[in-house]
Amino acid sequence: MSELRITAVRSFCTQPAGARLLIVKVITSEPGLHGLGCATFTQRYRAVEAALEHHIAPLVAGRDPRDSEELWNLMMLNGYWRNGPVLNNAISGVDMALWDIKGKLAGLPCFQLWGGRSRPAAAVYGHAGGATVEAVAEDARRLLAEGVRFVRCQMGGYPGLGGPEAQRPEGAAPGRYFSPRERLEAVPRLFEGLRAALGDEVELLHDIHERLAPIDAVWLAKALEPFRLFFLEDILAPEDIRWFERVRAVCATPLAMGELFNNPQEITPLIAERLIDFIRVHVSQIGGVTPALKLARLCEPFGVRTAWHGPGDTSPVGMAANVHLDVSVPNFGIQEWARRTPLEYDMFPGLPEVRNGYVYPNDMPGWGIEFDEALAARHPCRDGNPSWTEARTPDGALARP
Numbered sequence: 436m437s438e439l440r441i442t443a444v445r446s447f448c449t450q451p452a453g454a455r456l457l458i459v460k461v462i463t464s465e466p467g468l469h470g471l472g473c474a475t476f477t478q479r480y481r482a483v484e485a486a487l488e489h490h491i492a493p494l495v496a497g498r499d500p501r502d503s504e505e506l507w508n509l510m511m512l513n514g515y516w517r518n519g520p521v522l523n524n525a526i527s528g529v530d531m532a533l534w535d536i537k538g539k540l541a542g543l544p545c546f547q548l549w550g551g552r553s554r555p556a557a558a559v560y561g562h563a564g565g566a567t568v569e570a571v572a573e574d575a576r577r578l579l580a581e582g583v584r585f586v587r588c589q590m591g592g593y594p595g596l597g598g599p600e601a602q603r604p605e606g607a608a609p610g611r612y613f614s615p616r617e618r619l620e621a622v623p624r625l626f627e628g629l630r631a632a633l634g635d636e637v638e639l640l641h642d643i644h645e646r647l648a649p650i651d652a653v654w655l656a657k658a659l660e661p662f663r664l665f666f667l668e669d670i671l672a673p674e675d676i677r678w679f680e681r682v683r684a685v686c687a688t689p690l691a692m693g694e695l696f697n698n699p700q701e702i703t704p705l706i707a708e709r710l711i712d713f714i715r716v717h718v719s720q721i722g723g724v725t726p727a728l729k730l731a732r733l734c735e736p737f738g739v740r741t742a743w744h745g746p747g748d749t750s751p752v753g754m755a756a757n758v759h760l761d762v763s764v765p766n767f768g769i770q771e772w773a774r775r776t777p778l779e780y781d782m783f784p785g786l787p788e789v790r791n792g793y794v795y796p797n798d799m800p801g802w803g804i805e806f807d808e809a810l811a812a813r814h815p816c817r818d819g820n821p822s823w824t825e826a827r828t829p830d831g832a833l834a835r836p
């Protein structure tokens with residue numbers, strides 16, 4: 436097969452569960468040979484769709500799909516400005532599809548293209564939540580009973596506890612409110628209660644979602660140290676990452692960071708200076724598997740482990756790619772796993788399955804996942820903007836998510 440060309444790039448918006456998913460299919464000149472990729476930027480998926488149709492698809496049309504490295508650089512550099520979330524996701528859709536094609540051509544699962552398995556399966560963490568410490572503990576017990584040994588625990592959902600309405604000034608906008616002060620009090624209380632209720636063996640995680648003043652983040656990481664978290668996630672906003680040095684200086688709470696990162700310049704100093712323990716980027720958000728593999732290799736000698744972002748707004752295709760990376764790279768840490776719906780399993784045959792706290796890739800070539808386009812067409816995306824990202828502090832001001 437010396438002549439092989441990309442003949443079309445198609446994108447599909449579908450919403451089989453809560454999140455709007457954007458799936459990319461790269462079609463080649465070889466009959467029946469195509470690849471699937473994830474381009475899901477669930478909050479701005481129409482912008483990604485337009486970037487793919489008008490800019491990325493014409494750029495790669497007629498090119499050899501086996502040249503994934505050259506094509507990734509072409510897609511990233513051709514627009515001159517780069518490393519933004521819309522274009523990174525569009526590039527990821529094609530990049531992942533090219534790796535899928537490469538695996539299918541070789542007759543191998545993608546993880547075999549990168550050195551094979553370092554482990555047979557990837558440990559996952561699930562999400563437990565509730566309004567009280569007791570409710571969170573009860574929800575965590577449900578996961579433990581399924582064999583999951585790592586549990587992310589949140590009280591009060593996002594953005595957290597609302598704070599008293601009486602504190603708001605006249606004219607405060609409606610919406611979701613949270614009190615940083617209450618949160619600082621509540622989170623250590625939550626983990627003290629969870630250790631008492633669940634014991635010391637379970638691995639506990641917590642996500643701050645960037646919503647603290649930097650010095651409060653330093654205080655909280657220190658306050659949580661006695662409860663031996665597996666990791667504390669996104670304790671600082673991307674704008675505040677220089678504060679990680681201060682956090683490191685006062686405690687040994689393991690730190691995970693990265694789901695909002697787009698640009699390698701944001702990530703590299705944290706790794707090289709050993710300021711975080713887990714890199715937690717959203718693989719499509721940084722431009723796909725090509726940069727994710729490089730990032731994992733960069734992290735390895737610095738002792739930083741991978742924890743790819745994996746909630747419901749990572750598509751099943753993106754999750755398959757995560758799992759291939761997880762079983763392959765030696766410095767894998769943990770995989771976030773949101774429960775997928777029966778409809779998602781129907782729409783994406785081959786979607787990896789979790790058994791007894793581990794997720795397993797299959798041995799099919801490429802990502803080992805298919806996509807039922809007809810079924811997806813019956814579940815189109817419903818347009819709209821998210822509301823959970825709009826959180827306000829008690830004085831009515833918007834907080835950064």
Ligand code: MG
Binds near residue numbers: 642644
């Ligand atoms: Mg997070």
